[in-house]
Amino acid sequence: MVLSCTDVRKTFGSNVVLDGLSLDVGEHEVVALIGASGSGKSTLLRCVNLLAEIDDGVIRLDGEDITDPRVDPDAVRQKIGLVFQSYNLFPHMTVLDNITLAPVRVHRRAAQDARDQAREWLDRVGLADKAGSYPDKLSGGQQQRVAIVRALVNNPRLLLLDEVTSALDPELVGEVLTMIRDLKGEGMTMVLATHEMGFARQVADRVAFLDKGRVLEQGPPEQVLGDPVEARTRQFLARIIEAGRL
Amino acid sequence: MTSPFHEPSLIQQDRITFRRRKAVRSVLLAALSTAIVGTLLGVLITGAPGWDRVRQSFLDPDIAVDWLPEILQGLWLNLRMLVFCALAALALGLLIAVLRTLRGPVFFPVRALATLYTYSFRGLPLIIVIYLMAFGIPGLRLQGTPSVTVLGGAAIVITYGAYLAEVFRAGIESVHPSQIAAARSLGLSYRQSMRFVVLPQAVRRVAPPLLNDTVALQKDVGLISLAGPIDAIRAAQIGVAQTANFTPYVVAGVLFVLLALPLIGITDWVTLRAARRQAGGE
Numbered sequence: 001m002v003l004s005c006t007d008v009r010k011t012f013g014s015n016v017v018l019d020g021l022s023l024d025v026g027e028h029e030v031v032a033l034i035g036a037s038g039s040g041k042s043t044l045l046r047c048v049n050l051l052a053e054i055d056d057g058v059i060r061l062d063g064e065d066i067t068d069p070r071v072d073p074d075a076v077r078q079k080i081g082l083v084f085q086s087y088n089l090f091p092h093m094t095v096l097d098n099i100t101l102a103p104v105r106v107h108r109r110a111a112q113d114a115r116d117q118a119r120e121w122l123d124r125v126g127l128a129d130k131a132g133s134y135p136d137k138l139s140g141g142q143q144q145r146v147a148i149v150r151a152l153v154n155n156p157r158l159l160l161l162d163e164v165t166s167a168l169d170p171e172l173v174g175e176v177l178t179m180i181r182d183l184k185g186e187g188m189t190m191v192l193a194t195h196e197m198g199f200a201r202q203v204a205d206r207v208a209f210l211d212k213g214r215v216l217e218q219g220p221p222e223q224v225l226g227d228p229v230e231a232r233t234r235q236f237l238a239r240i241i242e243a244g245r246l
Numbered sequence: 247m248t249s250p251f252h253e254p255s256l257i258q259q260d261r262i263t264f265r266r267r268k269a270v271r272s273v274l275l276a277a278l279s280t281a282i283v284g285t286l287l288g289v290l291i292t293g294a295p296g297w298d299r300v301r302q303s304f305l306d307p308d309i310a311v312d313w314l315p316e317i318l319q320g321l322w323l324n325l326r327m328l329v330f331c332a333l334a335a336l337a338l339g340l341l342i343a344v345l346r347t348l349r350g351p352v353f354f355p356v357r358a359l360a361t362l363y364t365y366s367f368r369g370l371p372l373i374i375v376i377y378l379m380a381f382g383i384p385g386l387r388l389q390g391t392p393s394v395t396v397l398g399g400a401a402i403v404i405t406y407g408a409y410l411a412e413v414f415r416a417g418i419e420s421v422h423p424s425q426i427a428a429a430r431s432l433g434l435s436y437r438q439s440m441r442f443v444v445l446p447q448a449v450r451r452v453a454p455p456l457l458n459d460t461v462a463l464q465k466d467v468g469l470i471s472l473a474g475p476i477d478a479i480r481a482a483q484i485g486v487a488q489t490a491n492f493t494p495y496v497v498a499g500v501l502f503v504l505l506a507l508p509l510i511g512i513t514d515w516v517t518l519r520a521a522r523r524q525a526g527g528e
Contacts, residue, residue: 051427078433088428092446101442102432154433 002189008057017043019213028187032200035210041193045160049082081151085163087143089135096131099150121149141172161192209233309493313485320481327467334403339410367408375401380473398470406463413455417448454517
């Protein structure tokens with residue numbers, strides 16, 4: 001297992017967001033987290049990346065307990081990429097500097113080497129001409145693709161994607177989803193929180209439905225999205241269909 | 247996009263004519279009101295019963311020319327002090343602001359001291375700090391006590407450092423937490439996140455207020471004359487005492503304004519640029 005969450009609990013005051021959640025993710029596996037707003041999808045991703053501290057349970061990365069307070073969180077984060085809903089690019093840096101910051105400062109790569117690699121990636125995702133631009137000159141879809149590249153150049157073991165298309169105009173969603181599909185083709189292990197059921201069906205090996213801070217139901221996309229066992233999953237999907245998003 | 251060669255419609259032509267006429271009228275009105283206010287002020291001041299005496303004792307051209315070299319020499323000290331104090335106060339302010347953001351129990355004393363410092367020195371009048379530093383510290387009769395000029399400069403740095411620290415802190419807090427989350431998620435340490443992600447954005451955002459405080463510092467540098475060194479104000483004071491005429495003060499005042507103009511200009515330019523960038527231009 002690349003990632004293994006066992007009985008994870010996370011509360012904010014009296015609000016229990018994760019309530020004994022367990023989830024395993026294997027090598028090269030893509031797991032889509034679905035569920036209503038507030039079901040704990042984003043919180044789980046933040047906990048896995050140690051941006052939020054869990055209140056109980058264990059999270060393991062390649063078998064190592066990363067929620068042990070004696071573990072250096074910076075070292076763990078170097079092995080996990082996280083892409084945010086609102087991109088969170090650094091506005092004062094060019095696209096190229098955004099991408100090379102961590103390779104140069106954290107992984108101590110030579111600057112020229114890091115720049116070459118960044119340009120290669122930008123070329124691959126069709127943004128070669130944007131290397132010198134500042135993020136606010138890019139469209140949302142372009143910014144999000146840069147953010148994904150920024151996470152990928154650190155060669156993470158695991159890539160976490162937190163509703164990466166939710167802030168995008170509908171016509172820009174496609175370019176980001178294409179990129180994620182390509183990553184799956186290369187064998188990247190990914191956990192993605194998403195509202196795009198169609199995309200979850202296409203790209204995920206497994207869909208996990210989160211409800212009240214637990215994984216209520218999980219399995220192959222056809223089964224969870226097409227023929228769910230749990231009543232709550234059916235209710236959730238019915239609401240999604242009603243909203244015209246499936 | 248429409249073609250650049252667009253013939254305005256009749257309605258639009260009418261609007262353009264109207265706006266042009268309005269603009270011309272505004273310019274004429276502004277010129278007229280300026281002329282009226284200027285004349286009134288001139289008449290009021292020069293027509294005042296004491297005007298001749300005021301002109302003699304404040305605006306005597308011969309005395310101005312006589313004392314200009316001395317005051318300029320004093321101003322050279324102000325200028326050097328300004329550069330040193332501004333740079334030192336900016337560095338101190340940034341340091342204190344960063345210390346105040348440190349988390350964790352180990353840093354509690356550091357945080358507490360930094361907070362105490364910004365609270366007390368923003369309340370203390372600069373004049374009192376200058377007196378305490380310039381006269382109190384030599385009173386200790388320690389070996390190697392620096393000159394009063396240095397001590398006076400240190401008083402200015404300590405006082406302004408407290409103000410600038412708060413400006414820097416406001417800038418640091420204005421950077422959205424998601425920026426730190428993004429930096430940390432890439433594996434950057436807290437220090438690296440501050441240095442490469444938070445501080446560059448914070449400093450850019452607070453550049454206008456920082457520069458504005460530097461303009462204020464510039465004229466307060468003249469207060470070290472209270473401790474004894476002969477700066478522009480002290481030189482003017484000596485001139486006033488010797489000639490029994492206030493013209494040297496006016497000369498010093500004009501020189502201070504001239505000294506401030508470039509910095510004020512830069513401040514306005516930076517502010518304008520920041521506002522434009524915020525509006526999405528550039």
